[in-house]
Amino acid sequence: MKMVASFQKLGPHRFIGHLDLQRAMQRALRRADIPVVYSQGFNPHLLLSFAAPLSVGIEGEHEVMELPLQNNITETEFVEKMNAVLPQGMKVVAAKLVTDDTAPAMARLAAAVYHISAENGFQALEAALPGFMNQSTIPYLKKTKSGERMDDFRPLVYNLTLKDGVLQAVLAITQQGTAKPDQLMGLLCAHAGMAVPRLSIKRARLLDERFAPLV
């Protein structure tokens, strides 16, 4: 069986880079005495994967990790043992046992929900939202390993809503294309003819292709 679990990355933990997070989580699994699996070979490492790396500076409410288990442990036991050793702001929120043949969380991932707030609210942007979404294409400069090229951002934005002064954005994370919240804000503010304000961004959920939470 495999355990798929969601966890927080809140407050100061938003500053932890992806490699550091991997190491921190591996050590937490070891402290919690979870029956983890190690790779074979000369330098065995603890098998653990994450659905999607989170950029430094962005908070996460339900980040997703996945690990094979050596022997069975209940979901409740997993959550309790992990939370006994994890710091505040990095707790496991939910866990689910799945069979080994279940597609990896990383492969099931299709979209993410971001909550974006600005220093002085989004009043100025509200009027621009429908116009932004009604564009048939939104050209943007895409940076890839091989260089830069123009591409269309519009298909990567599934939904934008403003609720209680917080912008909720559902953006694509797929093999074909990924929209990042800072890119979105750059394009949105340009459309509204304003400078990008200081933002605080939180990734609230990771979703599968049916827009259901991964865990």
Place this chain on the structure above:
Amino acid sequence: MDTHNVQRLEALLETVQRPSRYTGGEVNAIVKEWKEGRTTFCFAFPDTYEVAMSHLGMKVIYAAVNREDDLLCERAMMPWVDLLEGLKKEKLPLFSLESRRALSDFDCVGFTLQYEMSYTNILTMLDLGGIALESKNRAEDAPIVIAGGPCAFNPEPLHSVIDAFLLGDGETATGELLRAIGKGRKEGKTRLEILRDLAKIEGVYVPALYEIIYKEDGTLASVTPSLPEARKPIKKRLELDLDAAFFPGETPLPFTEAVHDRIVLEVMRGCTRGCRFCQAGMLYRPVRERSVEKLVELAQSLFQSTGYEEMSLSSLSTGDYTQLLPLISSLNQNFEGKMVSLSLPSLRIDNQLQDALVDTAKVKKSGLTLAPEAGTQRLRDVINKGVTEEDLMRSVSEAFEAGWSQVKLYFMIGLPTETDEDLLGIADLARKVVGAYFALPKEKRAKGLKVVVSASTFVPKPFTPFQWAAQDTLEEIKRKQSLLRSALNIRGVTFNWHDPETSFLEACFARGDRKLAMVLLRAYELGCKLDGWNEHFKYDAWMQAFSDTGVDPAFYANRVREKSELLPWEIADIGVTKAYLWLENERALRGDITPDCRAGCEGCGLRRFDGVCPV
């Protein structure tokens, strides 16, 4: 820090490299409430987070102080330049990781002095933390600034900056200092009264309580206590029973990788080999071992609290730990299946040990590191490094046979009596090591031979038999480096050397007197900081600081001292006597070796301390 400042700091942190160095909140970090009657201490490490969090001493003191209900210890480190500039620009103070308070909010701020080149960082941290650089300018309610660690044994270059120094082991003494400060504060005592109380504690040096007179030639004439509390000499503090001495079972676990990011078990303190260049070997006598039971218990607790994948055994000479084999096998037994690798520092690889290592195969196969220190037997005898070429070649051959292909060899250049022949001996040794690799049949040797020869510049240190010696001039060091560079142009050999300018400054401060404090303050004004980091080291600014203050660096680095000279660090009594060091100096010049004193007392002077020496 108030909410407004916290927000500005948060915004600033988003702009700097590796912000998780500054946020605290690590697993096992201890956040205690600031409440009435609790004395607050900020352990300030004058280097970056990655260096600080690799340092065992800080972890020990942090936990030792925090386990006391009436005391509290937080951490602060030297920020990297991006945050440093940001704090200045935003007019935000340097803060502690735990409660984000300015250094100036604490009752006491304590620096660890690991390396002379960190002294400008101390000034930077005080300045950013809102504390006056010099003791005499500090407000009555400003924190008492203390310092300890190996460089505290020559405290004089920092005499005007640090209010009180602690010489020797800090596990018990730190608490005594903090309680005296807390009590003084509660009773409304003045700074001077508090400092006088501190001076009564064994091992504490309060520089303001002594009068110093110099001779016309710049050497010391006299050091006289000006108040009855001031001790002379100051006997170092000692933790005699390491099993009883505090050692933490939980240490803060950094998110961002520290330089040494693993469980560190201090198996032993002190060393009796008597290498004549080695300051630690003299300072930390006598040898004290921790028991296998205690170490295994600590290892288990540290593993449970951190989940580390690696464990190392630390001491000045781990190969001399008498219970090494039982310890390794007990650790292996206890960590069966836990995937913890054991890394050992360079050891004499004798057969028994090798069997134990092969047996378990859990010891990480990193490269072999050996420190012959000098290239010829003659010079190795001068420095009393009890390693022969035969020992060395045996270790290297065994390592190659066991599947290693990387060897690091550490040397020093500029040792007393060194000739070009000794330097060429280094190349000769490197060539023999390469030869030992190719002597193995091709199918038996591991691929990728790499012999790294590192040569550091010798810095004569206080409390060593070479404390009277001159350091080679910069020109001479550079000539020697270039000689070695051409001699070491050997296939499979990489030669590493350092800019000698840093070692020259280190030599000035290592044996400096009170006049060096002026140079330090001036260098700070001229923008010197992070001197231990090559890209920030400003040699020209340092030379200007010397010339602006009228102090000659060569007087400290390149001068041979007379036997009769009163040395600035004689205020400290480390146990080993000046007479013994002089005897060792004479033996060195004759090339006579002194055996490890565990075979019989050599009369170093430690026996003057009652019941201290086990030999």
